Amino acid sequence: MLDAKIPSGKLDDKWVDYKGHCKLVNPANKRKMEVIIVGTGLAGASAAAAMGELGYKVKAFCFQDSPRRAHSIAAQGGINAAKNYQNDGDSVFRLFYDTIKGGDYRAREANVHRLAEVSSNIIDQCVAQGVPFAREYGGLLSNRSFGGTQVQRTFYAAGQTGQQLLIGAYQALERQVALGNVTMHARHEMLDIVKIDGKAKGIIARNLITGELEKHFGHAVLICSGGYGNVYYLSTNAMGSNVTAAWKAHKQGAYFANPCFTQIHPTCIPVSGDHQSKLTLMSESLRNDGRIWVPKNVGETRKANEIPEADRDYFLERRYPAFGNLVPRDVASRAAKERCDAGFGVGTSKQAVYLDYAAAIERYGKIEVSKQGLTNISSEQIIAMGKEVVKEKYGNLFEMYAKITGENPYEVPMRIYPAVHYTMGGLWVDYELQTTVPGLFALGEVNFSDHGANRLGASALMQGLADGYFVAPYTVGNNLADEIYNAAIPTTHPAFEEAAKKVAERIASLKNINGKQSAENFHKRLGKIIWNECGMSRNAAGLKQAILDLQALKKEFWSDLRIPGEINEYNPELDKANRVADFIELGELMCIDALTREESCGGHFREEYQTPEGEALRDDENFMFVSAWENKGEHEWQLHKEALKYDVIKPSQRNYK
Numbered sequence: 001m002l003d004a005k006i007p008s009g010k011l012d013d014k015w016v017d018y019k020g021h022c023k024l025v026n027p028a029n030k031r032k033m034e035v036i037i038v039g040t041g042l043a044g045a046s047a048a049a050a051m052g053e054l055g056y057k058v059k060a061f062c063f064q065d066s067p068r069r070a071h072s073i074a075a076q077g078g079i080n081a082a083k084n085y086q087n088d089g090d091s092v093f094r095l096f097y098d099t100i101k102g103g104d105y106r107a108r109e110a111n112v113h114r115l116a117e118v119s120s121n122i123i124d125q126c127v128a129q130g131v132p133f134a135r136e137y138g139g140l141l142s143n144r145s146f147g148g149t150q151v152q153r154t155f156y157a158a159g160q161t162g163q164q165l166l167i168g169a170y171q172a173l174e175r176q177v178a179l180g181n182v183t184m185h186a187r188h189e190m191l192d193i194v195k196i197d198g199k200a201k202g203i204i205a206r207n208l209i210t211g212e213l214e215k216h217f218g219h220a221v222l223i224c225s226g227g228y229g230n231v232y233y234l235s236t237n238a239m240g241s242n243v244t245a246a247w248k249a250h251k252q253g254a255y256f257a258n259p260c261f262t263q264i265h266p267t268c269i270p271v272s273g274d275h276q277s278k279l280t281l282m283s284e285s286l287r288n289d290g291r292i293w294v295p296k297n298v299g300e301t302r303k304a305n306e307i308p309e310a311d312r313d314y315f316l317e318r319r320y321p322a323f324g325n326l327v328p329r330d331v332a333s334r335a336a337k338e339r340c341d342a343g344f345g346v347g348t349s350k351q352a353v354y355l356d357y358a359a360a361i362e363r364y365g366k367i368e369v370s371k372q373g374l375t376n377i378s379s380e381q382i383i384a385m386g387k388e389v390v391k392e393k394y395g396n397l398f399e400m401y402a403k404i405t406g407e408n409p410y411e412v413p414m415r416i417y418p419a420v421h422y423t424m425g426g427l428w429v430d431y432e433l434q435t436t437v438p439g440l441f442a443l444g445e446v447n448f449s450d451h452g453a454n455r456l457g458a459s460a461l462m463q464g465l466a467d468g469y470f471v472a473p474y475t476v477g478n479n480l481a482d483e484i485y486n487a488a489i490p491t492t493h494p495a496f497e498e499a500a501k502k503v504a505e506r507i508a509s510l511k512n513i514n515g516k517q518s519a520e521n522f523h524k525r526l527g528k529i530i531w532n533e534c535g536m537s538r539n540a541a542g543l544k545q546a547i548l549d550l551q552a553l554k555k556e557f558w559s560d561l562r563i564p565g566e567i568n569e570y571n572p573e574l575d576k577a578n579r580v581a582d583f584i585e586l587g588e589l590m591c592i593d594a595l596t597r598e599e600s601c602g603g604h605f606r607e608e609y610q611t612p613e614g615e616a617l618r619d620d621e622n623f624m625f626v627s628a629w630e631n632k633g634e635h636e637w638q639l640h641k642e643a644l645k646y647d648v649i650k651p652s653q654r655n656y657k
Contacts, residue, residue: 001641001643002640003430004430005430005431007110014113014114015114018431023481023482025477031055031056032057032488033480034488035056035057035222035476036217036220037051037058038221039224039225040170040173041224042165043464043467045060046172046464047224047468048060049468050172051476052173052176057183058181061190063187063189064186064187067169067186068166071240072226073166074162074163074237074281075161075163075460075461077285078156078457079126079156080456080459082116083141094151095116095153096112096113098149099116099452101654102328104452104454105601106261106624108642109646114471118470122462123155126165126465129168129171131168132164133155133164134155134158142156146287146457147326148656154285154457158393159396160396161461162461165461165465188206188208188214189205189206190203190204191204191205191244192204192502193437200438200440201217201221201489202217204496204500208570208572210570211566213500215496215500219483219488221439222442223442224446226444226446229423230583231527232531233526233531235278236279236280236420236421238278239277252440253436253631255630256426256589257425257629258425258426260591262423262425262590264536264603265422266329266336266418267284267286267355267416268280268281271351281421282416284458285394290414291317292325292356293314294313294315294339294345294346296344298343298344303412304354304412304413305412316332329421329456334536334614337418339353346415347415352415355414356414357410357413357414361390363386364386365384365389366382368385368389391410401414420531422455422460425448425593426442426446426447427446429448429449432479433472433476439479443464445463450463451463452601453602453604506578510563510581513560517562518573519561519563523576523580526583529553530546532546537605539606540595540606546587547591547595553584554588557581561577593629596639598622599618602616615653620651624644624651625643
């Protein structure tokens with residue numbers, strides 16, 4: 001069994017005790033220590049800012065032209081914190097409990113409790129940075145609800161929370177760049193980890209403008225490169241998001257944990273055709289006030305506004321009365337799929353359900369009338385006033401929907417359908433966020449640690465900033481304390497030369513295939529295999545076939561790929577081919593992982609393992625562990641298990657009814 005290095009003692013005291021007893025690096029020694037950070041989204045930017053502020057020599061890398069283009073910018077709905085501003089019963093324990101339960105009891109207790117503990121610090125930090133969180137009339141920070149909870153703990157900035165938080169982290173990062181503590185390497189992609197004596201000591205990065213390979217030393221390497229949802233081709237992720245940094249680490253000995261744990265988000269604009277290259281998310285915050293429904297009659301031809309209440313099925317409210325439209329994402333997604341598969345879907349594709357704001361608009365309008373003491377107000381005026389309130393709360397989301405679909409969501413219900421969003425699997429890390437490769441850490445979505453089999457909404461931003469601002473400075477420092485006796489290793493060291501040579505050979509072999517098919521074509525085909533057989537639901541026969549199909553696809557990829565252009569120049573097709581090659585290998589491991597986990601939990605839904613009501617059926621006796629996979633060669637992985645022990649929370653069958 002894997003050792004997660006969880007501190008002993010009471011759960012409430014573990015993080016406090018760790019901070020009180022971890023090893024420190026004095027300021028003079030920090031200035032001698034070099035830290036490499038790969039990725040500059042929320043986790044990477046906050047880590048770079050925090051480590052730079054402490055005095056370390058930080059080198060930050062991102063493949064975008066600016067950290068401001070990280071995919072964190074796309075997060076819309078909010079960030080959780082146990083502040084209890086609403087006085088509705090929230091607490092650190094309740095946030096911890098909701099997260100463990102929402103992840104279907106497949107997350108590590110100690111990490112999740114630490115996340116809940118530092119959540120309040122994140123809000124204070126971001127307010128101090130000037131993040132414009134929404135506020136109540138009196139000036140207090142506002143909160144709204146998200147799925148899987150019965151309290152309001154989500155802080156937000158309209159529908160642009162990720163963007164505003166990233167700007168805050170970016171400003172903190174740029175301050176350290178200006179002070180000379182952080183060196184920024186934009187338009188660089190990490191293509192391998194350099195190990196010396198079994199420890200991560202640097203990276204090989206490709207300059208995406210010139211094509212040149214560069215060698216960089218670091219006493220520690222932090223991977224903060226985000227999730228791998230684009231293995232499905234169509235996802236809500238930015239098109240550049242990829243698994244390459246994590247996969248290179250995996251090939252160098254870092255275990256990959258729970259790769260089949262993928263989150264399907266229930267509120268996405270439906271696919272409109274094969275021409276699409278990505279999907280657009282509508283924030284989960286819309287489920288605060290929106291009601292999700294389908295017609296009660298199969299083959300309904302009337303327009304949404306023409307269907308009376310008696311002929312509408314508000315299926316989430318019907319099936320899960322305690323939580324209603326605010327059930328966790330995996331539950332809402334499966335329920336929507338079930339209705340569409342049963343023939344109740346709407347729109348031209350019949351693969352969509354309605355998200356309706358009519359009732360919310362009317363309710364807010366009546367509240368405004370009451371607030372203003374108005375009388376003799378017509379229903380049209382009430383609706384107009386309600387629309388203004390909704391516009392203030394969700395306006396940019398409604399504008400985005402209107403631009404994409406050509407429909408006015410203030411007048412007609414939105415059409416939504418589940419889509420790939422977040423990946424709970426990732427590099428295995430211990431309590432210190434260190435992988436199985438000493439000196440190599442993983443922060444944010446790229447690690448597996450905090451969400452189990454399903455991430456609750458508004459927790460991604462929380463985890464990224466918690467890891468970067470408040471966890472890594474202690475845990476990385478604890479490990480760097482043993483490195484103060486080791487001088488920086490020159491990049492002329494044979495290990496750097498050998499790693500750079502291997503990367504160059506791989507790039508040359510890709511370029512020299514000289515086949516007929518584009519990387520994009522292979523990516524689309526990969527996505528269809530993974531979505532059909534390892535998407536919203538899985539079964540043994542489909543997974544076994546998918547593994548064979550992916551092995552054949554990999555063979556075809558390495559014999560018929562065509563990359564135009566040259567190696568030593570700006571060549572996005574070469575970059576894409578590199579990433580697709582890694583995605584194909586990851587896809588095979590995802591299916592192997594899903595095949596071996598013979599239970600349903602969270603977003604992992606095996607059709608063979610469900611309750612009579614169609615809910616996920618866990619098998620705690622045989623599968624209460626983290627699956628951590630070690631790469632052993634071509635098409636070969638070895639499974640290692642980390643037993644999950646619940647000392648405070650008693651696992652039970654999830655019930656949102």
